Amino acid sequence: VTATTTAHALKPNLTDPSCLNSTHPSYNHIDITTFMHIFPSIYGILCSVGVIANGLVIYAVKACKKKMVSDIYVLNLAxxxxxxxxxMPFNIHQLVRDRQWVFGNFMCKAVVVVDVSNQFTTVGIVTVLCIDRYIAIVHPTSEKRTIQWTIVINMLVWLGSFLLTVPVMLYARVVRRQHLEVCMMYLDGPEDMYWYTLYQSILGFIIPLIIISTFYSLTLYHVFSSIRRVKRKQSVWAKRATKMVLMVIALFLICWSPYHVIQVINLTNNNPTIAFVYAYNISICLSYSHSCINPLMLLIFAQNYRERLCHRNAPHTLSNDLHSL
Structure with missing residues (x-):
């Protein structure tokens, strides 16, 4: 799979079955075409549920007159x-039309930039939220945890994410292939694809994962050290902290690990099997699902969200519900 025939290295467009068929004699074109036709429906469901869930999260945060630090992070994430x-409907439309792009070059760049920027923004906000939780639990008297400072941090995350999409702005374009116009990352050759894939995986996954794991580990260490000192008084809080920590890390790993692992494997995979193509497209679907699962997790496990949506007076703030994050 060369750089010019692989999509976005590769996110908003999926692997082209016709290209792979020419490099692998045993490739079943009918099977993979049928398999690919499933994804528009899956993406449509993710899009619909995600928009509703994120809309409810945004409403729940806005409904709170006195916002706390955690509310700002959650609002920006939503x-x-x-x-x-x-x-996402633009990507769904392209899949339904067998990868044909009809919205022009400007919209192609815009959609791909929003797609990649979302990855960096989401991971960035989750990372700084982890650091904030560490400060809140280990250094609760810190004067840096203010609404104003939190807004500045989130603005810097958005700015950093936008700057990280500069390569996308340069390479995303509409390319004419096999009498079709396709929106994709048009990289000049295997070397460019190699560096772009490492760029995306290191900055968008490996470094954030190291930071998240480090600060969550330090936070858990502090929590269980406190339990040994005060015994049962914080046992409930500790169990809740452990559960939420594992949930957030698991969600991050499940949704993003397959995508980045397969991206790296794809660099040296010149003869992809049908199983690899299935795994490749499923990994893209998982990465997309992160935007839908994030708000659902908060709506299910953060009690104050449900209380706000039901217009009940919550005695505690959302920050308390997320204090174990």
């Missing part, structure tokens, strides 16, 4: 996911 989900 906005980032919502922006991505609002451009």
């Amino acid at each position: 906005i980032a996911d919502m922006l991505f989900l609002l451009v």
Whole structure:
């Protein structure tokens, strides 16, 4: 799979079955075409559920008159996911039309930029939220945890994410292939694809994962050290902290690990099997699902969201519900 025949290295467009068929004699074109036709429906469901869930999260946060630090992070996370989900119909349309892009070069660049920017923004916000949780639990008297400072941090995350999409702005374009116009990342050769894939995986997955794991481990260490000192008084809080920590890390790993692992494997995979193509497209679907699962997790496990949506007076803030994050 060369750089010019692989999509976005590769996210908004999926692998082209006709290209793979020519490099692998045993490739079943009918099977993979049928398999690919499933994805528009899956993406449509993810988009619909995600827009509703993120809309409810945004409403729940806005409904709180006195916002806390965690509310700002959650609000920005929901906005980032919502922006991505609002451009997903363009990708769905391209899949339904067998990868044909009809919206022009400007919209092609815009959709791909929003797509990739969402990855960096979401991971960035989750990372700084982890650091904030560490400070809140280990250094609760810190004067840096203010609403104003939190807004500045989130603005820097958005700015950093936008700057990280500069390569996407340069390479995303409409390319004419086999009498079709396709929106894709048109990289000049295997070497460019190699560096872009490493760029995306290191900055969008490996470094954030190291930071998240480090700060969650330090937070858990502090929690269980406190339990040994005060015994049962914080046992409930500790169990809840452990559960939420494992849930957030598991969600991050399940949704993004397959995508980045397969991206790296794809660099040296010149003769992809049908199983690899199935795994490749499923990994893309999992990465997309992160924008839908994020708000659902908050709506299910953060009690104050449900209380706000039901217009009940919540004695505690959302920050308390997320204090174990």
